[in-house]
Amino acid sequence: xxxxxxxxxxxxxxxxxxxxxxxxxxxxxxxxxxxxxxxxxxxxxxxxxxxxxxxxxxxxxxxxxxxxxxxxxxxxxxxxxxxxxxxxxxxxxxxxxxxxxxxxxxxxxxxxxxxxxxxxxxxxxxxxxxxxxxxxxxxxxxxxxxxxxxxxxxxxxxxxxxxxxxxxxxxxxxxxxxxxxxxxxxxxxxxxxxxxxxxxxxxxxxxxxxxxxxxxxxxxxxxxxxxxxxxxxxxxxxxxxxxxxxxxxxxxxxxxxxxxxxxxxxxxxxxxxxxxxxxxxxxxxxxxxxxxxxxxxxxxxxxxxxx
Amino acid sequence: xxxxxxxxxxxxxxxxxxxxxxxxxxxxxxxxxxxxxxxxxxxxxxxxxxxxxxxxxxxxxxxxxxxxxxxxxxxxxxxxxxxxxxxxxxxxxxxxxxxxxxxxxxxxxxxxxxxxxxxxxxxxxxxxxxxxxxxxxxxxxxxxxxxxxxxxxxxxxxxxxxxxxxxxxxxxxxxxxxxxxxxxxxxxxxxxxxxxxxxxxxxxxxxxxxxxxxxxxxxxxxxxxxxxxxxxxxxxxxxxxxxxxxxxxxxxxxxxxxxxxxxxxxxxxxxxxxxxxxxxxxxxxxxxxxxxxxxxxxxxxxxxxxxxxxxxxxxxxxxxxxxxxxxxxxxxxxxxxxxxxxxxxxx
Amino acid sequence: xxxxxxxxxxxxxxxxxxxxxxxxxxxxxxxxxxxxxxxxxxxxxxxxxxxxxxxxxxxxxxxxxxxxxxxxxxxxxxxxxxxxxxxxxxxxxxxxxxxxxxxxxxxxxxxxxxxxxxxxxxxxxxxxxxxxxxxxxxxxxxxxxxxxxxxxxxxxxxxxxxxxxxxxxxxxxxxxxxxxxxxxxxxxxxxxxxxxxxxxxxxxxxxxxxxxxxxxxxxxxxxxxxxxxxxxxxxxxxxxxxxxxxxxxx
Numbered sequence: 001x002x003x004x005x006x007x008x009x010x011x012x013x014x015x016x017x018x019x020x021x022x023x024x025x026x027x028x029x030x031x032x033x034x035x036x037x038x039x040x041x042x043x044x045x046x047x048x049x050x051x052x053x054x055x056x057x058x059x060x061x062x063x064x065x066x067x068x069x070x071x072x073x074x075x076x077x078x079x080x081x082x083x084x085x086x087x088x089x090x091x092x093x094x095x096x097x098x099x100x101x102x103x104x105x106x107x108x109x110x111x112x113x114x115x116x117x118x119x120x121x122x123x124x125x126x127x128x129x130x131x132x133x134x135x136x137x138x139x140x141x142x143x144x145x146x147x148x149x150x151x152x153x154x155x156x157x158x159x160x161x162x163x164x165x166x167x168x169x170x171x172x173x174x175x176x177x178x179x180x181x182x183x184x185x186x187x188x189x190x191x192x193x194x195x196x197x198x199x200x201x202x203x204x205x206x207x208x209x210x211x212x213x214x215x216x217x218x219x220x221x222x223x224x225x226x227x228x229x230x231x232x233x234x235x236x237x238x239x240x241x242x243x244x245x246x247x248x249x250x251x252x253x254x255x256x257x258x259x260x261x262x263x264x265x266x267x268x269x270x271x272x273x274x275x276x277x278x279x280x281x282x283x284x285x286x287x288x289x290x291x292x293x294x295x296x297x298x299x300x301x302x303x304x305x306x307x
Numbered sequence: 308x309x310x311x312x313x314x315x316x317x318x319x320x321x322x323x324x325x326x327x328x329x330x331x332x333x334x335x336x337x338x339x340x341x342x343x344x345x346x347x348x349x350x351x352x353x354x355x356x357x358x359x360x361x362x363x364x365x366x367x368x369x370x371x372x373x374x375x376x377x378x379x380x381x382x383x384x385x386x387x388x389x390x391x392x393x394x395x396x397x398x399x400x401x402x403x404x405x406x407x408x409x410x411x412x413x414x415x416x417x418x419x420x421x422x423x424x425x426x427x428x429x430x431x432x433x434x435x436x437x438x439x440x441x442x443x444x445x446x447x448x449x450x451x452x453x454x455x456x457x458x459x460x461x462x463x464x465x466x467x468x469x470x471x472x473x474x475x476x477x478x479x480x481x482x483x484x485x486x487x488x489x490x491x492x493x494x495x496x497x498x499x500x501x502x503x504x505x506x507x508x509x510x511x512x513x514x515x516x517x518x519x520x521x522x523x524x525x526x527x528x529x530x531x532x533x534x535x536x537x538x539x540x541x542x543x544x545x546x547x548x549x550x551x552x553x554x555x556x557x558x559x560x561x562x563x564x565x566x567x568x569x570x571x572x573x574x575x576x577x578x579x580x581x582x583x584x585x586x587x588x589x590x591x592x593x594x595x596x597x598x599x600x601x602x603x604x605x606x607x608x609x610x611x612x613x614x615x616x617x618x619x620x621x622x623x624x625x626x627x628x629x630x631x632x633x634x635x636x637x638x639x640x641x642x643x644x645x646x647x648x649x650x651x652x653x654x
Numbered sequence: 655x656x657x658x659x660x661x662x663x664x665x666x667x668x669x670x671x672x673x674x675x676x677x678x679x680x681x682x683x684x685x686x687x688x689x690x691x692x693x694x695x696x697x698x699x700x701x702x703x704x705x706x707x708x709x710x711x712x713x714x715x716x717x718x719x720x721x722x723x724x725x726x727x728x729x730x731x732x733x734x735x736x737x738x739x740x741x742x743x744x745x746x747x748x749x750x751x752x753x754x755x756x757x758x759x760x761x762x763x764x765x766x767x768x769x770x771x772x773x774x775x776x777x778x779x780x781x782x783x784x785x786x787x788x789x790x791x792x793x794x795x796x797x798x799x800x801x802x803x804x805x806x807x808x809x810x811x812x813x814x815x816x817x818x819x820x821x822x823x824x825x826x827x828x829x830x831x832x833x834x835x836x837x838x839x840x841x842x843x844x845x846x847x848x849x850x851x852x853x854x855x856x857x858x859x860x861x862x863x864x865x866x867x868x869x870x871x872x873x874x875x876x877x878x879x880x881x882x883x884x885x886x887x888x889x890x891x892x893x894x895x896x897x898x899x900x901x902x903x904x
Contacts, residue, residue, distance in 0.1 A: 097566075102609045104609070105612065233438060237433060
């Protein structure tokens, strides 16, 4: 096997993994605390990318664009929560799914209205465009390393917040016993809004990170949200740790599957058969993984202790 | 929906609820749709009606598991796709036999439902929603990576299913009536099922799963069977859809299609016999109507969807039933007739 | 001595090191009304959950009519003839009273893979169901939705459903919970009418009810059965008086 390809694909898998984590962590937070299923979570990923694109062109700087876009996405999250989502908390999951499905249509169409049907590519600043030699003879784009690094940093930050701060204490309390947070004398409504906005910002940030690579486009959120759902199902809905591990696992399996399944199949079937079946199977690999995990553990790998 | 209070046919008609009347009116309109479109010289609307009726069959099948069984499946479009590919793939190999196409559609869908259902039904609540959605996506990606059958671009079908002259799929009016009669049969099947012993077991499990287990029901096996029936029915609709559009593509299976089917069921009134048909009619009707006036009509669509969920509990059927009981109350009439509201079948 | 209907031996269940069921032995004889009492936190709920199959014991065995049912899921226990009522009332909300009972009948008469014939017109289901409703004096409410019932009536309905399964052993989890005096006395007379006809295992807080109905009583304290015997024997048992009755009877 080619070591250069393996390392490169491993890093690509990590990149997908951290992006998935950024989206899935918000999804799992919102579910864990508010018991709310948000299909429209991917919309924040898209909004992040578009807003960042506009602000990058306006300020002329990608970094400034990201910094300014973050509060904008938070605001979009807050407005969404206050206008539509808040009234849905007491409803059942079916209503959540349907209403947020409606929100997807609204967000996609608004993006269409504001930014037009075509995608927008964000130019990277020069110092992020280069390649770096990570191992002797193996080079990798700086920016992609930056994505992995910032994703991992945020994961570490979230871990700190959840395990060491008062907000984290409330989050953990909420995930295991929802009625308890109210009893702690916390303004539950504000807490919910904050958590929702935090989730939106995390997803939005992921969208900003990916935009220079694959451009901001309508519907980009709908592709990643499904994978994010697979992540939180595999990880155990409501579990931050589960989301992190499952996100990396799925990022790696998906990426490596696409490049190596072909070779793997050749070991025990003809070249042509491998060539035709490998793309189909590798596209389905993460769903097969999910089915396998759920068949053994219907609550996912790391279910929160008490529901 | 079925009035059960009256004696004799005459009494039944007189005692019909608003929803009962609505059902009759809609059925009559659709029974004469080809005539109406002919008279007004609007062949386009016969196309709309055919698509609507096919999607209504899919919605009726989803309602069987979602509305009556409480299984919130978000992957129902997968069956539509499996049914469509059961027509498209044989066509690709020059096999045009319609009996084979439809048998394949039903069997493949049922088998897929049993296999995936066996896994999905081990899970509860939101896990079930998401895993059904993920299995739907799995079928979608299988379609996308099937290079042989056009992958992303899909496959055009130049020859429709051939039933050796017994059924004519090539004539628009004939195809419409095949679809419409199929819908009526689907409605009748669902009506029988939900009122049978089997249906009572499935509906009981929706109402109180733990209780059903405690009285001795193996809930899992009844749900799985129900899931397979609904899958097969939707696969049948998919085979009709492929014939109608002369085209198959993975796009039919995308999870947003599943969301739309779900919306049809809820919009019309889930857990009622006729609701999904009304929902499909309203959905497709709005879709056609709005898209003529504004490019960004989906925005209105989304807003309507959110508003329906927030304010129109029970969908169209529920709203009509509420309206009726309100009217009857203000008129001071007895509440006996209003009692047979949106909740269709019962004993 | 007749073969016991229910034989629990060496049952153990712990939650994070705390023994909720500590080596419980329990024998329920045919046609007796056997009450399990104990202070709060004694492990009564955990015990019932294991008997009905909602919880898996860590160790021990449960034999029902000589069969080992320790690993049966709830529905198979019901099919074997063990019916339960729930501490928090549990009926199918969206259905009528009659439909609820008819479902219980249906579960035990043949299979439910009948897809075509309307269940509402199935005399095999409706007639026995009506009989059961008469038995608990709910017949006049047969066609009402269960939401329309009072709390007491719903409990009566639960008894009717348990009876409709033709169960030999009724597992009654605090049937008087949350009831007023009038409702309670109605339930007591319903149970009194069943006494001697069905075997009953009764978990109950209300001591008056227990001493009125029970043939034998087992006292559960901290997960252990500390005494079993007739009401008189239990009443005069020193260990019981110390551990439990002391503060209530004295």
